[in-house]
Amino acid sequence: MMTATGEEYELITRSKNGDRQAFGDLVSLHQQGVINVVYRMSGDRNHAEDAAQEAFVRAWQKLPSYRPVGSFRGWLYRIATNIAIDMLRREKQTEDVDDHLIKDPSSGVEKKIMQRQKSEIVKKAVLSLPTASRSVLVLREYESLSYQEIAETLEIPIGTVMSRLNYARKTLRSTLVELLEEE
Amino acid sequence: MSKHIDAQIQAYFDGELNGKNRKKAEAHLKDCDKCQQGLNELSHLSSILQADLKISQKANSDKFVSQVMLRLPRKVRQTWWQKFGKTAYMLIPALLLLVLIFHRTTNFSNNLLLGADLLGIGEEEISTLLSAPVLTNVEIPFPLPTLDMFDAGGSMWLSLGNINVFGIDLSNSFIYPLIFGLLSISWMIGWWVTQEQKQKLKN
Incomplete structure (x- = not known):
């Protein structure tokens, strides 16, 4: 089980006492991870930062009830995951891949388009996974959380983490078979 | 050669196997092409998934932090x-x-x-x-x-x-x-x- 480091623990304690500056440092420390989790879960880059900010605001409000027994990062990611799921419920329709490419100002360069197209296919494949297995995959593949941390973050047993991860990877292997064979 | 270790390959790939189990898996992977292929597939999939990781790492740190600070309510909610x-x-x-x-x-x-x-x-x-x-x-x-x-x-x-x-x-x-x-x-x-x-x- 990964707990907060000494410096992080001090920042958490000060934040719990209402120290906004300490909380700002915590935001700075975890912003990229939280943005990534929201983005990977929702697939919406435009709203990922906004949702990540919302996650931090919610974390600030929930801080008094935070107990430093598990990883602070995991606790934050749980909030971020829930916000991403809420966001998906609100916006059921996802952005169309082609539309996105037309809007892309960097679409002049062919190589970049190819790269972007590939990442859009990957993004779509990840987004097509059920939320439960997608959460596990995002936390493992993009945030490199251990099985134990994922279990704590999502409040599920380690066995479930493994089976969901296995399911997500198997599904992706068959969805992305063309990409996998290409490279 | 021992039985295939499908169930352990994922845990091995994610660095979740330690000690004896890790050594066992390593020894098996050396001799078993099928399990080695499974491991390679996991690695390949992982590299594809992470290929566009840089795209999302654009957030302007200072701007983001100040935007969060502006949205924070004045007081921490008390239990x-x-x-x-x-x-x-x-x-x-x-x-x-x-x-x-x-x-x-x-x-x-x-x-x-x-x-x-x-x-x-x-x-x-x-x-x-x-x-x-x-x-x-x-x-x-x-x-x-x-x-x-x-x-x-x-x-x-x-x-x-x-x-x-x-x-x-x-x-x-x-x-x-x-x-x-x-x-x-x-x-x-x-x-x-x-x-x-x-x-x-x-x-």
Whole structure:
């Protein structure tokens, strides 16, 4: 089980006492991870930062009830995951891949388009996974959380983490078979 | 060659196997092409998934932090027990004052009764008050406090013990006021420290 480091623990304690500056440092420390989790879960880059900010605001409000027994990062990611799921419920329709490419100002360069197209296919494949297995995959593949941390973050047993991860990877292997064979 | 280790390949790939299990898996992977292929597929999939990781790492750190800070509500929401603790702490001085008033009043009224008794004023009523137990005809499972519990110069506090030095009752004239004073000072120090911390946080 990964707990907060000494410096992080001090920042958490000060934040719990209402120290906004300490909380700002915590935001700075975890912003990229939280943005990534929201983005990977929702697939919406435009709203990922906004949702990540919302996650931090919610974390600030929930801080008094935070107990430093598990990883602070995991606790934050749980909030971020829930916000991403809420966001998906609100916006059921996802952005169309082609539309996105037309809007892309960097679409002049062919190589970049190819790269972007590939990442859009990957993004779509990840987004097509059920939320439960997608959460596990995002936390493992993009945030490199251990099985134990994922279990704590999502409040599920380690066995479930493994089976969901296995399911997500198997599904992706068959969805992305063309990409996998290409490279 | 041992059986295929499909179930362990994922855990091995994610670095979740330790010690013996890890060594076992490594030894098997050396000899088994099928399991090695499974491991390669996991690795390949992982590299594809992470290929566009850089795309999302564009957030302007300072701007993001300041935007979050602007959205934060002014006060951290307090849990009910924190609110209760705060209220209880603020009620301590009032409680101490009530205890002091109670102590001084019972002390004063007892002295007054004893003084009247010595002077022979209202002799009959006072002796009744000082000696008669309350509710003598009713059976009760616990002793009720009566005025006869408050002996010379005493009060209900004396049920906790009487301290006499050279005939002077220290429990009333010294010990209890001292306890009250110390508790009040401790409370004031606690309050001052909290205020100082709040001030520091504001700055």
